[in-house]
Amino acid sequence: MVRAGMKMLALLVPLAVSASLACRPARCWSGSAEFTAYEVSADSSALPASPLAPTQAGPLIKINLPAYQLDLFEGVDLVRRYRVAIGDTAYPTPIGTFEITHIDWDPWWVPPQSEWARKDTIMPPGPRNPMGRVRLAFRELYFIHGTPEPRSVGSAASHGCVRLYNADAVDLAKRVLRYAAPSVPEGEIDSLAARRGKTRTIQLERFVPVEIRYDIAVVEGEKLIVYPDVYRRLASDAVLPAALDALERATGDSAAIDTAAVRAVIEQAGGKPFSTAAQNLWRSLRR
Numbered sequence: 354m355v356r357a358g359m360k361m362l363a364l365l366v367p368l369a370v371s372a373s374l375a376c377r378p379a380r381c382w383s384g385s386a387e388f389t390a391y392e393v394s395a396d397s398s399a400l401p402a403s404p405l406a407p408t409q410a411g412p413l414i415k416i417n418l419p420a421y422q423l424d425l426f427e428g429v430d431l432v433r434r435y436r437v438a439i440g441d442t443a444y445p446t447p448i449g450t451f452e453i454t455h456i457d458w459d460p461w462w463v464p465p466q467s468e469w470a471r472k473d474t475i476m477p478p479g480p481r482n483p484m485g486r487v488r489l490a491f492r493e494l495y496f497i498h499g500t501p502e503p504r505s506v507g508s509a510a511s512h513g514c515v516r517l518y519n520a521d522a523v524d525l526a527k528r529v530l531r532y533a534a535p536s537v538p539e540g541e542i543d544s545l546a547a548r549r550g551k552t553r554t555i556q557l558e559r560f561v562p563v564e565i566r567y568d569i570a571v572v573e574g575e576k577l578i579v580y581p582d583v584y585r586r587l588a589s590d591a592v593l594p595a596a597l598d599a600l601e602r603a604t605g606d607s608a609a610i611d612t613a614a615v616r617a618v619i620e621q622a623g624g625k626p627f628s629t630a631a632q633n634l635w636r637s638l639r640r
Contacts, residue, residue, distance in 0.1 A: 411532045414453070414497075414525075414563040416515060417571070418446055419580035421507050423497070423515065425528060435525065437497075438505045438516035445584050446513050448567050451491040452560035453533065456526050458545045458553045460484045469512070478550050485519045486549070487526045491563045498522055509583050515565075533557040570595035572603035578628045579619070592619050600634060609635045 413426040418439050425433040440446035462482050464473035476482050485499020497515045499522035500506070506518055517525065523546050530542050534555055545553065569592065570579050577600060579592060587595075596615050601607045614634050618627070 411559065412529060412561050414491075414561060416446075416563070416565045417568050417580075418448070418565065419567060419569050419583050420571070420578075423517070423525075425525060427528070427532075433524070433528070435517050435521045436506050438500070438508055438510045439583070440511050440513040441509045442584055444512040445509075446511070446515060446565060447492065447495065448565050451495075451563040451565070453489050453491050453497075453529060453557060453563060454560055455490050455554055455556045456530060456534075457484075457488050457490070458526075458555070459486060459550055460488055460552055460554075478552060485517075485522055486546075487522050488514075489522075489526060489529060497525070497563075529557075529561050530555065533559040533561050535559075568595070568599070570599040572599045572631055575631055576628045577615075577618075577631045577634060579622070579626055581626050589624075600631065603631065604635060611636045 411427075415424045415426065416422070416437065416439075417424075421437050421439060423435040423437045424431055425435070459478035460482070461478065462473075462476040462484055464470040464475070481501050483501065484496070485501060488496040488498035490496055495513055497517065499519035500516045501519075502510075502516075503518055505511075506516060510516070527542055527546055530537060531539070534542075534557055536558060537555060567584070567586070568580070569582055569587065570577065572578070577596060579596060582591070593616055596619065597607070597610060597612065600610045600615070604610065611634055618629050618634070
């Protein structure tokens with residue numbers, strides 16, 4: 354992604370046009386089901402290491418699709434974790450590194466000329482608007498946004514966008530604006546969050562990095578967590594190498610991992626998501 358190009362695009366695309374190519378009540382439009390930053394290999398070892406790490410300079414958004422989870426870092430601290438909905442299997446959310454370029458408060462919904470949206474109609478801001486209260490643009494035609502369908506959160510339900518509960522979308526937008534639009538007074542940000550129905554677009558003065566990953570195995574705290582292969586992109590035997598990789602990144606020592614123990618818990622799970630105490634999987638820490 355070229356920052357200058359994205360910034361120019363954000364300035365040139367009218368609000369109604371960008372809305373018309375974005376999302377519908379049940380889904381978000383990606384434009385192409387194959388439009389991704391890189392293809393996820395059947396070999397989980399081919400997944401790239403995280404290119405973005407929390408730093409002291411501003412917020413960072415990290416999304417793990419199989420976990421239906423968005424993490425917001427401020428500096429090196431994880432300050433908020435949000436539950437999200439992601440693109441469905443026909444229109445998967447793109448994977449890669451992006452930037453939040455602008456934020457639209459109370460956007461209009463203008464359906465695109467696509468078969469899936471042929472019954473949709475133009476909709477002003479309001480409680481039934483598929484964009485919810487606010488949307489954050491991270492790539493052309495892709496948004497992190499609220500939703501009038503809270504039951505969809507925690508599932509693969511969109512056409513590529515990332516959906517949050519409306520209250521969470523507002524909270525995220527406020528936190529991003531405080532850093533990325535320093536010329537907007539704090540009181541004005543609070544007013545945008547509280548006021549409903551008036552559309553306003555804010556171009557960010559500082560772009561906020563977004564990393565979207567497809568990690569089916571992670572180590573958090575003292576647990577190994579294995580998530581479902583939502584997009585069914587990985588081979589059936591991909592869980593073991595993914596789990597071993599996650600444990601190695603957590604310990605920094607592959608020799609400390611008890612591969613047989615890891616294999617045993619995976620087989621016991623029978624292909625279902627699970628979490629287990631990581632200490633039971635490291636030779637040096639087993640009791």
